[in-house]
Each structure stands twice: as structure tokens, then as C-alpha cells.
Amino acid sequence: xxxxxxxxxxxxxxxxxxxxxxxxxxxxxxxxxxxxxxxxxxxxxxxxxxxxxxxxxxxxxxxxxxxxxxxxxxxxxxxxxxxxxxxxxxxxxxxxxxxxxxxxxxxxxxxxxxxxxxxxxxxxxxxxxxxxxxxxxxxxxxxxxxxxxxxxxxxxxxxxxxxxxxxxxxxxxxxxxxxxxxxxxxxxxxxxxxxxxxxxxxxxxxxxxxxxxxxxxxxxxxxxxxxxxxxxxxxxxxxxxxxxxxxxxxxxxxxxxxxxxxxxxxxxxxxxxxxxxxxx
Amino acid sequence: xxxxxxxxxxxxxxxxxxxxxxxxxxxxxxxxxxxxxxxxxxxxxxxxxxxxxxxxxxxxxxxxxxxxxxxxxxxxxxxxxxxxxxxxxxxxxxxxxxxxxxxxxxxxxxxxxxxxxxxxxxxxxxxxxxxxxxxxxxxxxxxxxxxxxxxxxxxxxxxxxxxxxxxxxxxxxxxxxxxxxxxxxxxxxxxxxxxxxxxxxxxxxxxxxxxxxxxxxxxxxxxxxxxxxxxxxxxxxxxxxxxxxxxxxxxxxxxxxxxxxxxxxxxxxxxxxxxxxxxxxxxxxxxxxxxxxxxxxxxxxxxxxxxxxxxxxxxxxxxxxxxxxxxxxxxxxxxxxxxxxxxxxxxxxxxxxxxxxxxxxxxxxxxxxxxxxxxxxxxxxxxxxxxxxxxxxx
Amino acid sequence: xxxxxxxxxxxxxxxxxxxxxxxxxxxxxxxxxxxxxxxxxxxxxxxxxxxxxxxxxxxxxxxxxxxxxxxxxxxxxxxxxxxxxxxxxxxxxxxxxxxxxxxxxxxxxxxxxxxxxxxxxxxxxxxxxxxxxxxxxxxxxxxxxxxxxxxxxxxxxxxxxxxxx
Numbered sequence: 004x005x006x007x008x009x010x011x012x013x014x015x016x017x018x019x020x021x022x023x024x025x026x027x028x029x030x031x032x033x034x035x036x037x038x039x040x041x042x043x044x045x046x047x048x049x050x051x052x053x054x055x056x057x058x059x060x061x062x063x064x065x066x067x068x069x070x071x072x073x074x075x076x077x078x079x080x081x082x083x084x085x086x087x088x089x090x091x092x093x094x095x096x097x098x099x100x101x102x103x104x105x106x107x108x109x110x111x112x113x114x115x116x117x118x119x120x121x122x123x124x125x126x127x128x129x130x131x132x133x134x135x136x137x138x139x140x141x142x143x144x145x146x147x148x149x150x151x152x153x154x155x156x157x158x159x160x161x162x163x164x165x166x167x168x169x170x171x172x173x174x175x176x177x178x179x180x181x182x183x184x185x186x187x188x189x190x191x192x193x194x195x196x197x198x199x200x201x202x203x204x205x206x207x208x209x210x211x212x213x214x215x216x217x218x219x220x221x222x223x224x225x226x227x228x229x230x231x232x233x234x235x236x237x238x239x240x241x242x243x244x245x246x247x248x249x250x251x252x253x254x255x256x257x258x259x260x261x262x263x264x265x266x267x268x269x270x271x272x273x274x275x276x277x278x279x280x281x282x283x
Numbered sequence: 284x285x286x287x288x289x290x291x292x293x294x295x296x297x298x299x300x301x302x303x304x305x306x307x308x309x310x311x312x313x314x315x316x317x318x319x320x321x322x323x324x325x326x327x328x329x330x331x332x333x334x335x336x337x338x339x340x341x342x343x344x345x346x347x348x349x350x351x352x353x354x355x356x357x358x359x360x361x362x363x364x365x366x367x368x369x370x371x372x373x374x375x376x377x378x379x380x381x382x383x384x385x386x387x388x389x390x391x392x393x394x395x396x397x398x399x400x401x402x403x404x405x406x407x408x409x410x411x412x413x414x415x416x417x418x419x420x421x422x423x424x425x426x427x428x429x430x431x432x433x434x435x436x437x438x439x440x441x442x443x444x445x446x447x448x449x450x451x452x453x454x455x456x457x458x459x460x461x462x463x464x465x466x467x468x469x470x471x472x473x474x475x476x477x478x479x480x481x482x483x484x485x486x487x488x489x490x491x492x493x494x495x496x497x498x499x500x501x502x503x504x505x506x507x508x509x510x511x512x513x514x515x516x517x518x519x520x521x522x523x524x525x526x527x528x529x530x531x532x533x534x535x536x537x538x539x540x541x542x543x544x545x546x547x548x549x550x551x552x553x554x555x556x557x558x559x560x561x562x563x564x565x566x567x568x569x570x571x572x573x574x575x576x577x578x579x580x581x582x583x584x585x586x587x588x589x590x591x592x593x594x595x596x597x598x599x600x601x602x603x604x605x606x607x608x609x610x611x612x613x614x615x616x617x618x619x620x621x622x623x624x625x626x627x628x629x630x631x632x633x634x635x636x637x638x639x640x641x642x643x644x645x646x647x648x649x650x651x652x653x654x655x656x657x658x659x660x661x662x663x664x665x666x667x668x669x670x671x672x673x674x675x676x677x
Numbered sequence: 678x679x680x681x682x683x684x685x686x687x688x689x690x691x692x693x694x695x696x697x698x699x700x701x702x703x704x705x706x707x708x709x710x711x712x713x714x715x716x717x718x719x720x721x722x723x724x725x726x727x728x729x730x731x732x733x734x735x736x737x738x739x740x741x742x743x744x745x746x747x748x749x750x751x752x753x754x755x756x757x758x759x760x761x762x763x764x765x766x767x768x769x770x771x772x773x774x775x776x777x778x779x780x781x782x783x784x785x786x787x788x789x790x791x792x793x794x795x796x797x798x799x800x801x802x803x804x805x806x807x808x809x810x811x812x813x814x815x816x817x818x819x820x821x822x823x824x825x826x827x828x829x830x831x832x833x834x835x836x837x838x839x840x841x842x
Contacts, residue, residue, distance in 0.1 A: 014430045015382050015587075016397055057385065057393045058576035058583040083601055097391045125839070155839050182832040185756035186749065189787065192759040194831045201766065218834050222827075244600045246571055246590075249430045250627075253569030253590070254597060256619065258539070259626035264429055280542050282611030602838075 014249050017055045017100025018044075020076065025095055028161040032126055033091050034067060034079045037099065043074035047108035048133035049212075049240060049268045053248045054078055054090065055100030062086040063245040063263070065130035066104060070137055076101070079129035079161065105248040107268050109134045110238060114210035117236075118146040120202075122223050124153045124195055124215025128161050130240055130267075131214050135165075139174055148175045149204050153195025153215065156181050157188045178202055195219065199226035206231040212268075214240045221278060224271050237271040258283055295506040296498060298475075298485040303361065304335045306445070306473075306487075306501045310406045313497075315443060318374055319408035320367065325353055327367035329374060332408055339364060346453035346637065348646030362477045365453035366411055366636050370565035371418050374405065375438045376425065378589045382434075382572070385583040393583065400437035408445045412464035413456075413636040415446050415471050417565030423628045424568050434587070443493065446471035450479075450517040452525050455637030457650055460529040463634045465521040473497060476514045486514050529635065529650040530657060531621075537657055538622040542614065546656050551610035553645045558591035560639035560647075561616065566632050569597070592616050617649055692717055696793055699740045700766045701817060709803075709810045716799030722790045728769065729784035735772035736797045741765050744790030749783045761828070762787065771818050773797035 020037035027033050046052075046066050055061045062084065068077035082091040093099065111119075111134055119138055121131050138148055150169065154160045160179070169177045178198050180191035191198075196219065211227055213220045220239045227237050243262050246252035250264030258277045260266060266274075277283055298306060310317050311333070321330040322339045332338065343356040344364040356363045387393045410418075425435040449458070449465035458464030467474050472494035476486040486506055489495035561567040571590035576583045590597060592615045598605035606612050624632030633649075640648045693714040696702055702710055719742075722728060728739060728746055743765045749757040760782065763769055769792075772780050778797065804811035 015433050016395055019393075019395070055574075057387060058574060058580060060574040061572065094391075098393055100395065124835070155836060159839075180762075182835055184759045186747065186759060186785075187756060188759065190762075191745075191764075192747065192762045194828045194835070196831065197828055201764075216835060216838055218831065218838075222831055242600060243605065244598050250428050251425060251430075251432055251568060252571065253592065254571070256592075256615070256623070258618075259623045261627065282606045282608060283542070283615075 014102060014247070017053070017061075017102045019098055020101050022093055022095050022097045022099060023075075025093065028079065028163075029159050031082045031091070032079060032159075032161055034077050034129075034161075035090065035093065035099075036068070036075060036077045037101070039074060039076070040098075043076070044104065045073050046070055046076075046104035046133075048111060048137050049109035049130055050104035050106045051130070051248075051263075051267065052076075052078065052101045052103030052105070053245070054080075054086075055102075056086055056089045056093070057098070057100075059089045060086045061100075061246075062090070063105075063242075063248065064090075065240075067129040067132045070133050071140065079126060079132075081126045103248060105263055107266055109212050109240075109268055110210065110270075111137060113236075114138070115144045116146070118149065118204040118209035120147075120149045120151070120204050120209050120211040122151045122153075122195060122199070122211065122213040122215070122220075124219040125155060125159060126161060127213075127215035127219075127240075128152060131212055132162060132165065134212060135169070135175070139169075139172070142174045146208070147204050149202055150175055150177045151195050151198045151202060152177065152179045153219070154179075154181050156183050157190075176203070194222070196222045196226045199223060200230055207233070209236060211237045212240075213238065217241070217278060224275070234271045234275070238268055239271065239274065240267045241269060241274065242267065295486055295488045295511065296503040297506045297510050298487050298501065298503050300335075300483050302501060302503055303485055306497070307332065307335055307408060309497060309501055310408065310443070310445075315404050315406035317406045317408050318371075319410075320362070320364070322353065326351065327353065327364050329367075329369040329371070329407075335361070338362075338409065343451060344453060346455045346641045348455065348640050348648050349643055350646070351641050358479055359483065360451070360477060360479055362409055362447045363451050365449065365451055365456055366414065366638060368563045368638065368642055370414055370563075370636075370638075371407055371410065372421060372565050372567075374407075375418070375442070376421065376432075376435050376568065380434045380570075380587040382585045382587050384585075387581050387583070400433060402437050402440045404441045405438065406443040406445065409475075410444060410446045410471065411449050411636070412446060412467035412470075413449070413458045413461075413634045414565060415444060415467060416458075416461070416463035416634040417636070418442075418444070419470060420566040420628070420630055420632060420634065421568060423630055424566075443497075444471040444490075445473045445475065445494075446490075448474065448476045448514070448518065448521075450477060450521050452521050453637060453641070455527065455640040455648075456525055456635065457527040457529050457637060458635035459522060459525050460527075460531060460650075461631060461633055461635030465525070466518045476517055478510065478513045478517065480513050480516070484510070486510050527637070527640075527648075527650050529621075529633070529653060531631070534631075534653070535622040535625055537660060538618045538653070541656050541660050542618070544656050544660070546652065546659065547610045547614045550613050550647060550652060551608065553647055554609050554613045555644060556593045556595075556609045556612055557644060558593040559642045559644060561591040561593060562589065563638040563642045564620075565634065565636060565638070566620075567591070571597075592619070613647075617652065621649075621653065689714065692719060692793075695719065695742070696740070699742070699793065701740050701768045705813060705817075706810075709807075709813060712803055712807075712810065713795055713800065716796035718794050720792055720794055722786045722792070724786050724788050724790075726786050726790075727783060728786055728790065728792075729780045729782065731780055731783050733780050735770060735778045735780050738771075738773055738795040738797060738800060739769040739784075740793040740795065741767050741769060742791040742793060744792075745787040746784050746790060747787050749785055751783065757783070757785075761825070768821060771822060774801070774815070774818055 019040040024036040051065045054064045064078040067079040080090045082088040243255040245255045250261040255262035317332045319332040338361045345352045381398045385393045385395045425432040472491045474488045569590045620632040697710045746763045747759045748761045751757045
């Protein structure tokens, strides 16, 4: 089947997809692999879909799979609201609706010739996973590739297979840390931002992609700036209530921007001031 | 919509009272569904117009913050009022919009059935210049964003606009501040001016070739110097009655540099977060979607409906809402309308119609609030970073 | 300090250079580093050994050179809870600076650990007699406490948010 480019038509109606695999990542996070019932649609790392569960509703979910295989689409979902809880309970073979992809992707091109630093907290690894996969496929384009991965506890770690594989991969320098653990864990304990001052990368020649809770990204940016990373090379991805995905429902507004239309990926100078205004 | 039409010759003509009737008849004859002002439930609202008698002839409106009354005029003016609570938004982007239905075939499968969206042939008859401006603002949001909104586009596709210049601004109006009225030069297919001096008549100008062709099919006279002078008099008198002002000088920097101004707290003490202002606003476009199933789960549907940034649920993200306080929600509405709208759509979201002032149950007046913030603002307003919209730039 | 620690032989000059090169001593006055080095020794500890023990006298500042250490607290009936892991370049402990000079947590070596041990009584004596050194050292410890507190708060935020979401 031909792969279509980013669609702008039919944005009110979902396309049918069939769930092929449900992978339980943690007690409240699943990755759902789906196959399109029509043409696969190309996406870029960092973009998201509006995912519909029959009769329940829709939620904005980042795409977590390899952009090179748009016919095999994955979404990694944490059970938080009605729709995401329903998504966590779906079985293989079930049909869901998807419209998208939407949003501004990660600026991978900008990282070419530079170190690529990725900071992910919790389920925040899902939206950067396509970027990591894409960067490793074109390994020669980048300097160091560094992944700083934080999780609340060892049992909250997502994509463990990937982390193990990347650990063994000389092409990427992986540092995993958890907020809390008992002794059996054996790895690092502490917030992910603690890694920023000491991990080897060139602060003056790097691009940083961060994804996680807003507070984590804020602290990460502070630590990165302190280390000498230019603010415009720091990128964050933001989350707000979304209904449309195309900048017309108004829900995801943050001051001058709509997250779905102008983001969800932003450079630090674009949003730093906005994040400091309470209840904006 | 579509390709810009050829410029009409724009020769002003004059229609009699009968001419107005014939113009309306002509629209019906050409298959238009005509919508215009009519009296219902003690207000002048948009409704179907089948004849000139449906217009609010002889009615005026008395408006003030939190106050709206119909009043009998001393003349027989057809358009002797300002604006009512409804606007073209109600027709072009209705409060409830069925998007699609779905049928479940078995436990695991369903099929989406798209809702048909027949292209309507709509004519708005008697729109005020501020309402024409509001349609232009909604066009920018819903037609010229990163996608074209299917519902709005279907309704907007074949719309004909017959505007009537404003000779009766209300005390809540401030269109001259927003440069949307009381007169109108372009933006409608036909622009009328109701002349009440001497013989009751209408000066008519075509704004498009469609309007020009329409005029050709309706009996009319060439406009005289007196007719043109009478129009000037109508507009001058309307302008003189526009007392309310909104100083828009550097308004973006003013508001965005004052996001922590104590005035927001003062407004929040009065604001009920009732969302009336967003419902009557002719440009507010926020929506939410509602998914339903029947009891058996065999049929599901999705409907889009107007939403408001004043509702708590509007920003619900994860475990809670982002804008919990009324302060933050009023601030969102006002700063969006007057400031960040400019970042997003390169135009103000306000057309100066004054509806939000009139229909606010506690009479909050945005022009007054902006003025207070301006007078009590720190001298050096911090410049606000403009965020480019990369997707819009292609 | 642990009794398992084995002292590594090293001449005073090498020890002083190692101390001066530790991130904790970055930008510290050379004279001050020399004064600290007078009561500094280098040690190697095997994996699993206790570096600090709760309730024991806090009689030294440890500066990690290599290896990983976990800061732990034990709740009876549960595995020890790891509050934070510390690594080469990190200082361990500040209880030696404040009365009653007693450790509040355990610190266990997760890997073989190489460290510098600075005698607490000596450091406190230097602080008392040399206010300039006292300020420089307490500022460093103050910064360390602030950083650890910030990290701890960030952990708290993350856990609270996660529990609500």
C-alpha cells in the first residue's frame, strides 16, 4: 500500500485501525500496536495522533513507533482518564479510530553534526523513542547520542527491552535513574536532572530533546543552561487538554500558542516565559 | 470564499421600501436561505426571513452593561437597532454540530458513517458592519488555519452577505475603536444604508460582482448627491453616539506584560464564569466533542458543541485543570480576544460589537477593564516574545 | 568510617593532588587544600561494605573518587530503601559538621569504592581557626545541602504528581 503524506483533509473523522498487539509496559502503561485498515500515513518523530475508542471518546497520544514503518503504528498509553483507561483494557483484534498525525516534530535535522542529548521522564520516553530509533538508523549524522532516562521506580520503567538493547549499543550512551528503589535495583537512584552536569556531551555543540512532567523539563532546562547549553538548542514537548489536534478547538492554548498546532515540541525560548506564568 | 471576485463598479443606487421587499424576494427566487434580524423572545435575534415583515420594523434596542431591552422607535426603521445576542456564528458554526455516527458490527469492530454536510446557499440579510468583520475573523480561524474546518466551510461556501451600515449603535458599542464600523466599504456583497430623512429609502452599493448582478435585477434609482449626503449624515450621527472606547495602542504588550496585574483579581470577584460572553461573542470559536453510544452499544455518535474557556473542565489535563481560578479564566478570555489572537491569526479577536458587555449578568465591561490596566500598568511593560507558528508558515 | 576500609599507601604530594582534583575542592585556595590534606587518607572499600552507619559517630567527610554508593534507610521487614545513589566525584555526608556529629543514614558501597577520607575533627578545627577557610567550606557544604534538597523536592513532586495522575 502506498504511504500517504501528512493529511490535512478529513480531520473530523477517524480512520480505522486494528489492534495487533497489546504490550503491558508497567502496571498502568500499555503499548498498543495497530495496523491501518487503509493506507498507512507517514509521521515524523514527536508527532501525535487522536486515538478513538468506540463509544468512549478520543485522547491525544504520541506515536512511539519507528517512523520508517508507518504501517506498524504504536501508541504508548498511561491509564489516566476515561479514554486512556479504556485503551489500557483493549484486546488484540479490536478496532480503534485514529486521526493524525498532528503537531510539530522533534528538530532532528538541527541536531545533525552535533551531540544529541535526550532526557526522558516516565512515559516521556514514548514521544522521543521514534527520534532515538531514527537517530540510531542514521548514526553517522550525529556526534554523541546520550539518553538520560528517569522513572519513578524500577517498576515504572517503560521500554525495558529497548533500554537493554541500547545499553549494549555502543552508538548510544544510556543512563537510567529512578526516584526511589529498594536495594535490589542496583542502578542509580535520584532525579534525572542530577545526571545533566556530569554526563559527557558537548554543551556548546548539542541539541537536547526533553520529554516528561513539566517540572522535570523546567529543572532540566535550568541544569542544561547552567552547563552552557544555548537555550535555543533545548527542546521540550508540552501537554494540555486537546480536542481537535488542528488548532480550532481552543483547549490546548498556552498564551500565544496552541500546543497541537504550534507544538507540542517547542524550543526553550519559545515557552520558558509562558511556563512561569501560573494558570496560563 | 475562493478566488477573489472581480471588482464591481460600485455605483451607489437607491432602493425604495418596495425595493427592499423586492431585493429579499430576489434572494428567495435565487434559492437562498435568507437569515436576518427578527424579534423573538423580546430580543432581536437572527432567524429565517421570508418577507420584509419579519424584520424588526419600528423596534430599537436599549443596551447597557448587563442590560438589554427592546424599545419602540418613533419611526418605522427596519434596522433601527444595534446587535442582539445572536450572530452569524450561530448559523455558520452552530452550537451543536453532529460530526459522525458509528455502527458496531461485533464486539471488536465498528464502521464510521460520516454525517452529510450539504453545502447551503445562505444569505445573511441586514448584517451590521461589526458582524461582517466577525465573519472575516471566523474565516481566518476556521478556513485559513492549518486545516479548513469542514462544518464551517460547508456552511460558508455559498454565503451571500447583505450588510446594513449602522445608524443605531448601542451604548455598549465600540466598533470605531476596532475599526469595524459604523460604516462599511468592503467585505459584503451588498452594502445598504437606511435613510430615514424624507422618503424612507436605502442607499445600496455592490461590494462584489455577485452583489452587482443582484442589484441589476432589482428596480432602483441612481443615487443623488442628497442621498450620498444623507448617508454621510447617518454615519456621522452614529459615530457621534459611539461613546465607549477601547484604546488598542500596543494592546498586546500591555496585556501580556500585565498577566499578574491585581486587576484580574478584582474582576474575578465579580465574574461568575458563566460563559455568557463567549456564547454571545461573534468570534469565539472554542468547541468540545461529546461521544455517545446507545444502551446496547450498537450505535455511537460524536457531536461537536460550543465550549467556553470559562468552564473548569476546559483545561482538564491529567488529574486536574490548568486554569482553576476564575481570575485565570477571565484573563485567558480577555488576553486571547485582544492580544494572543493577534499572534495566532494576525487580527484582533474583537470587533467592538459590545455583546459581551450587554450580556454579562454582572455588567463587566472589557473596555473599562483594559483602561484600568492601562492606567495602572507599570511604566515599562516587558516586551512579549512572539512565537512563530512554523506549521502555518509551511 | 567503616572498619573494612583498607588504606592505600600514597605519598602526601599525590594525596594533595588527588584532593585538589576532586570536584568538591574545585576553585578552593591552594593553602586551604594543603591544610585539608594534612588529615586526608585514601581508602578502597569492597562492594557491599558499609561506608557510613546510622547512629555512628560522624567523624569524617568522604569524597568519592570511583565507584557507586547508595544512601539507605532500613525499615524493619522491608528491603533497605535507597534514597539516592552517589558516584565518583560526589561528597558523602555532612553530619560531621553539625552537632551531635552522628550519621542519620546508612551509606553502602554498591561497587568497589575508592575514596578520600578527611578527618572531621581536623576540618572543624580549621573552620574554627581560619574564618576564610570556614566560610569557603561551609558554603560548599551549604550548596551541597541545597542541591540535595532540590533533588529531593523534585522527587517529591514527581511522586505526588504520579500518585494523583
